[in-house]
Amino acid sequence: MLNRYPLWKYLLILVVLAVGLIYSLPNLYPEDPAVQISSTRGDVSLDERQLQQFTSALSEAGIEVTRGEIDSSGVLIRLADAEDQLSARDIIADMVGDDVVVALNLAESTPGWLESLSASPMTLGLDLRGGVHFLLEVDMDAALEQRLEVNASAMREMLRSERIRYRGTDIEGRTLTLQFTSEEDRNAARRIIATDFPDFEYENLDEGRGASLAMTMTEQTVNEIQDYAINQNLTTLRNRVDELGVAEPMVQRQGPNRIVVELPGVQDTAAAKRVVGATANLEFRLEARPDTPDIETESFEFRNNEARSATLMRDVIITGDSVSSASRSFDENGRPQVNINLDGTGGTLMNRATRTNIGRNMAVLFIEHKTRDRVVIENGEEIIEREPYTERGIISLATIQSALGNSFRITGLDSPTEAAELSLLLRSGSLAAPIYFVQERTIGPSLGQDNIDRGVLSVQIGLLLVVLFMLVRYKVFGLIANIGLAINLTLLIAAMSMLGATLTLPGIAGIVLTLGMAVDANVLIYERIREELRAGMSVQQAIHAGYERAFTSIVDANITTLLVALILFSIGTGPVKGFAVTLSLGILTSMFTALLVTRAIVNLVYGGKPVKKLWI
Structure with a gap:
């Protein structure tokens, strides 16, 4: 019988629609701006009484708190306005001691039943979520x-x-x-x-x-070393960004010696800059004996006591590059320390050096590359030049009691924060060459929200114009096409959420374009139905012929567009990729809704019924 689907096909469409609806729902629950209060030590607990003190202090300062929560990681205070985060953090930081860390956060607000199905909202890009953009130059x-x-x-x-x-x-x-x-x-x-x-x-x-x-x-x-330096720095920076826990960061090479880093959602820009741009490394050296020739020794001051210094051997036992893992902890006196595990080569070198030097001191030398600006006058104009310099300081000088192997610890650190950052840098790897900040751009959450509002408005305007055109032009069939368009938008959002794709402003442009293109298939089908009706076909035959004969044209047109989108995704960067992702997913969902969903609706309305006239 013409224009009738088998039951399995209707069930398949219903399953796809149900899945699409469920996995698009989390996008109705955006992340809440929040302040996270957590302990750096296991013996410091945060309770309900302290939560009440924090919320009362924020309320007195005119900061609206939506909800406070306590979990195993500490206290989470959700705020009504993202612009209040920095003020809230400063207020709470003044109320707690050094053993408590106060950080900015974005808290998930997705209902628990959706989280149990692994449903989560789309990841927003830097231009929508806010964050920081760094342009770094490799020395x-x-x-x-x-x-x-x-x-x-x-x-x-x-x-x-x-x-x-x-x-x-x-x-x-x-x-x-x-x-x-x-x-x-x-x-x-x-x-x-x-x-x-x-x-x-x-x-x-x-x-x-x-x-x-x-x-x-x-x-x-020289060329090989420079190419290795830029690629190794890319790997190290990606590892550091992963340690920061940033969703969908971008770390990519730009030109022969520059790297672009974008961190969406990061609001503590000082901490991000300190971790991303840190060029610290460690060197393990033996302390020089009194009779060692001067050409084989170097003298360094201690980082936490410049009045104290030590003379070390020039030769390095190992560097931080040999560290396979590092974690922070506290010694028996409650002082911060970093636990080190070395790789196989590093462990061998350390064991060889220490087993023949028991009773001798070994130093941990902290090396950090920095820059300072100086004003130079050229042709009567003041020009700011960047002058690189290196700071070296001893953080630990201890006697070798026995031969060391793959595991040991570093003490003598000033604070838990320094221990945490040092362990992070050692885990992620040291930089093959120093990097310097050429450009720093911050996009605030309020600007990101403004971009979202404008993007949503553009989608609404585009959707409204398409809906009105289809209703005026095709009447009942236009209504069916509009239902398919709404389903298409729902499936597109669900697909992006399930795949973890990042939505950016160009991505929103791709959605707007998809909405316009989504009805192209329906226009081809409906115009074909009109032609068949004018040629004298019956209503049922015209509907069947319209869908069947327009199928090839629809597939050909969408495949060519899909190929272009895939090319853009493969060779493009950042914004171009965001556009290509939404465009390619939109093409797939629009083909599904135009060829299957709208026809299923038409079949239910007209299939197998004695229809004498179509409102098309």
């Missing part, structure tokens, strides 16, 4: 210098093992120079070093009483 010169420092340390170790005397090392640009007391020592060193270090161009230099060996990195090696 390629420092990357080369760091590699040369590592090579110099390895060469010194090699020369000592071969009992070849040297006077010192010097690094300038991409050239490493070794000074020797005689040409014989220089020539012997060159034969040994050239075998293990083929990435240098070697040149003998004669100077006065001694001789020198200049080693310059080849152009290919």
Whole structure:
């Protein structure tokens, strides 16, 4: 019989519609701005009495609190207005001690029964949710210098093992120079070093009483180091952002030496900048013996006591790159510490160095690359130049009691916050080269809400115009098309929520475009039905022919658009991808609603009935 679906097809459509409705519902429950109060130590508890004190203090300050909650992680206070978050955090921070952390948060408001079905709202992008945008620049010169420092340390170790005397090392640009007391020592060193270090161009230099060996990195090696530095920094930054718990962050390369980082939903920009831009690393070195030659030693001050210093060996046992995991805790006296686990190579090197130096001191050297601005006058104009510099300080100097292995701890830290950040940096990995902030842009939650309101308004206007056009042009069939359009929008939102896709302003533009394109298939079908009616077909035959003969045109048109959307997604970045995601998902949902849902409605209304005239 014409225009009748089998029962299974109706049931399939109902199941899809039910799933779409359920998984689109969480978007009606946006996240609440909140303040999270949690303890940094297990012995500090937060109770109902303290929650009442916090909410009373906020109410007295004119900040509206919607709800307060207590769970295993601490206290969560939901606020009515996102603009009150910073003020609320400052008020509560003044009421608690150093053992309690007060942080900004966005709290889920999805009902429990939807959460039990793993239903969650769409993730909003930076332009809708607010957050921070960083443009970072990688210091390629420092990357080369760091590699040369590592090579110099390895060469010194090699020369000592071969009992070849040297006077010192010097690094300038991409050239490493070794000074020797005689040409014989220089020539012997060159034969040994050239075998293990083929990435240098070697040149003998004669100077006065001694001789020198200049080693310059080849152009290919320089390019490889710079490419490694940018890629390693990308990986490290992604790990750090993951540690921050940011939903749908963006970390990507821009040009030869820049990286873009976008963190949607982050409102504590100072903390984000401190963690993302931290260039800290650790070096483990032995304290120098009194009879150690000066060329093999360096002196450093302690970070928490500049009046105290220690002389360390230049050679590094291991760096923070050998750390496989790190966590913060407290020692038996309640002082913060970081528990370290090393990888296999790091554990071997640490064990080799400590088992032969029991009773000797080992230092943990904290290294941080920073920049400062200085004003330079050129042609009568003041120009601000960025001047990089490096701070090195000892955070721990302890006696080696026994041979260390893959696990040990770092003490001597100033605060639990410093311990938490140090463990985070060690877990996520150190940067292969220092990075500097070139640009910082903050988008506030209020601006994000304004973008959302405008985007919703554009969708409403587009939807209204399409609905009116279809009703005027196709009457009853226009009403059916509008029902399909509403279902299409619901399924699109559900699909984005289920896939965890990020909604951005360009994504909203894709939704508006999808609404306009969604009725194209219905227009093709309805115009075909009109043609068949004018050709003298019966109503049932015209409906059947309209859907069947328009099918190929609809599929062809949508597949070509879908291919373009996939290309945009594969080669585009950020905003372009957001547009491509909503467009491609919208094409799939519009084909489903136009070819199956609207026909199912038409079949239920007209199928198998003696209809003599169509309102189309």
